[in-house]
Amino acid sequence: MDSIDLDVLKASARWLESGRRVLLVTVVRTWGSSPRPEGAMLAICEDGSVAGSVSGGCIEDDLIDRVRRLGIQQTHPEAVKYGISAEEAHRFGLPCGGTIELVLEPVTPDSRIDDLCARVIAGEVVMRSLDMTSGAVTLTPGSSAEGVVFDGRCLRTVHGPRYRMLVIGAGQLSRYLCEIALGLDYRVIVCDPREEYSDTWHVPGTTLVRTMPDDTVLDMKLDDRSAVIALTHDPKLDDLALMEALKTPAFYVGALGSRRNNMARRERLESYFDLSKEELSRLRGPAGIYIGSRTPPEIAISILAEVTAAKNGVVIPYELRTGEAKAARDIAVNEQTACIADGIR
Incomplete structure (x- = not known):
């Protein structure tokens, strides 16, 4: 509701x-x-x-x-x-x-x-x-x-109660993402045990907790009206929280990062944590849909667009997912570069 x-x-x-x-x-x-x-x-x-x-x-x-x-x-x-x-x-x-x-x-x-x-x-x-x-x-x-x-x-x-969103990390991107999420009517909880980030957090309407993210996931008892987004880039904070979140009915679990970092994260979660392939397949990463976003506000919109689609039961086409779209873009650029080089020769 x-x-x-x-x-x-x-x-x-x-x-x-x-x-x-x-x-x-x-x-x-x-x-x-x-x-x-x-x-x-x-x-x-x-x-x-x-x-x-x-x-x-x-x-x-x-x-x-x-x-x-x-x-x-x-x-x-x-x-x-x-x-x-x-x-x-x-x-x-x-x-x-x-x-x-x-x-x-x-x-x-x-x-x-x-x-x-x-x-x-x-x-x-x-x-x-x-x-x-x-x-x-x-x-x-x-x-x-x-x-x-x-x-x-x-x-x-x-x-039922409002949809909840757990945001791991209290950095600059989190500020933009949380402000928009509040407008989308989520109850927003921000988790960051790092004093250098949590001490300066001030986004009215959000709830800040300083516990370890994996403990926060367990304490929240996530249900199918819950979303989790990891934004710290720190495996010590993100990985354990993602491991716990992927075992819950949360409708969205995503993590920020490059394609290379996301691949390394998946390998860590599969090798060192008790996650099944089915649970791991639920991880959205790199989080967001591809809209050419570069600035924190644009990245926040990209991520929340994917969250909204998941909430509404809309399947994002494969070619619009951030990782796949960037890979396709790189292939196209390489092919174009090769064609130009062939023309010069």
């Missing part, structure tokens, strides 16, 4: 507690392109106050206008669609032909929003099942791999 979604739930609970009526809107299905993904939420208070979003703004405006004019009249959840025709798509800011289906749910004490928020804050992954006929809600353990399921009779959504 992104923090914005938790904010939506908290706002719903707060308005309900104050005695106001609340409408919770959830994106349950999209066709074609859409501004917000399935599971995105919007809460509308009876006075027109809002939290969250389900589109680029036009659908929100329509829903808010209805609430202000008519109040929240729903007594049970209902499903509505926007953008079925090209005219509607244009009116509501959707790409031509796009369609979005929403569930409008009047929030009541039986919605169990308070209970859901408490469980998410406690670190649980929870499936919320909404009966469309009665409005009754059940909360059961869920998995982050499960998505939104809507069959017209029941809406199931999965809610």
Whole structure:
């Protein structure tokens, strides 16, 4: 769950507690392109106050206008669609032909929003099942791999804590990477036991720990909502942490370094540590996708692009991975140089 979604739930609970009526809107299905993904939420208070979003703004405006004019009249959840025709798509800011289906749910004490928020804050992954006929809600353990399921009779959504990112090393690149990661809504933990780096670390919104990185990995109990990025270039810090991280369900484990350093790192991990070939194959290194990056901010973007793809289940084409792309570039340059030399002779 992104923090914005938790904010939506908290706002719903707060308005309900104050005695106001609340409408919770959830994106349950999209066709074609859409501004917000399935599971995105919007809460509308009876006075027109809002939290969250389900589109680029036009659908929100329509829903808010209805609430202000008519109040929240729903007594049970209902499903509505926007953008079925090209005219509607244009009116509501959707790409031509796009369609979005929403569930409008009047929030009541039986919605169990308070209970859901408490469980998410406690670190649980929870499936919320909404009966469309009665409005009754059940909360059961869920998995982050499960998505939104809507069959017209029941809406199931999965809610959990924010994605976490462990960054090993508190150097200059880490500063840029962490600032962008915060914007991507990660809970960012920076680990560096080296005083010369940790004493000068100051990136608001991040948590700094000074323990050894492998101990930090174990203490964090990484799950499939976790990413680990090693940036120190120091095998004493990176290798042990990577060894432990590759044994966890973390969705991304990557390390900075040249192709030569990455090859040496893989050989060390395979020769001296208890890692299977399958575990070792999960290591992303050199971390990032190839965009010709040279400066720390550009390298940070390259790495986080790969992290984002992994988080969203997108497979990066082989030729775009940093190591492979640079190898292909070198081959092309060598061939071009050889052709020029042949021409001169």
